[in-house]
């Protein structure tokens with residue numbers, strides 16, 4: 001009988017030493033509500049870490065993006081430009097509002113939104129009679145997109161940018177935090193992200209007005225009155241004080257988690273980058289990735305016929321989780337009818353790419369196992 005070693009996960013929660021103390025404090029003081037000292041403290045931690053002037057802690061990154069679009073007045077029939085190579089949560093809130101996602105393919109240096117295709121799409125949409133209402137670029141896998149170029153293009157056409165930095169807390173462009181370039185930025189603390197609150201997200205911005213409004217909308221849009229009074233539709237999207245307690249503890253180890261994830265990336269580069277046909281995504285100048293996930297592409301014309309799927313299945317047999325690179329939105333059954341501006345890159349990445357186990361809690365032994373089994377495929 002085969003002896004199956006412990007499961008190696010793609011990216012699993014990694015608690016520090018203080019999370020439980022903050023949660024315990026919430027219990028001890030009976031702040032078991034979507035407000036309280038941990039929520040305020042967590043928001044302050046996010047502001048000082050990212051440099052954003054304001055932050056609202058919310059129930060998820062998806063909720064943050066939904067509120068951002070609502071505050072921009074997005075409604076039925078509006079067009080929203082969105083990176084195609086992403087996780088579906090970047091695009092779902094567009095459709096919640098009856099708006100139309102316009103998908104943009106990637107560029108090779110960061111695998112994120114192509115500024116050329118973005119500009120082409122804006123011009124084409126305007127020519128067709130509709131100016132896009134917002135642009136959603138994504139810093140996928142923690143690699144910052146070409147955000148400065150995207151912001152410059154958006155400024156020419158006066159279109160607001162909502163940065164999806166759900167996977168990129170701790171990443172920077174030119175020393176400035178991912179998520180702080182656009183009008184608003186979206187963070188996620190889902191269980192698989194670089195830090196987690198077990199489930200949660202945040203909206204960050206330099207605009208106090210927008211963040212105040214996000215807090216208002218996320219707590220059922222209650223007008224100031226002794227009775228329940230509403231003049232707008234509200235949402236139940238605020239983060240609880242218990243979850244925020246986990247977040248405060250996680251913020252204390254975030255810098256260390258970035259270091260550890262980058263260490264995982266460096267380990268893989270050292271041990272498998274010499275294999276023929278295996279390619280990593282290096283950091284372009286001025287960009288700093290938190291290396292949330294280490295990603296490789298597999299060129300089977302150079303590996304001697306070994307493709308991505310062969311590696312993935314062979315790891316799976318050894319109880320090691322890996323995952324194909326995200327399937328682009330313009331190829332998803334639920335989104336394929338929407339307009340898209342493509343060059344084939346994200347489709348190729350999906351076909352040839354693999355995310356390797358990248359958690360900050362992986363041991364040297366775990367990493368050795370992954371590397372040995374990848375080598376064994378050759």
Ligand SMILES: *Cc1c(COP(=O)(O)O)cnc(C)c1O
Nearest residue numbers: 060061062087089090166188190
């Ligand atoms: C995780 C994720 C989200 C959504 O965040 P949730 O907190 O899970 O709602 C959005 N965009 C990207 C790119 C993500 O990876």
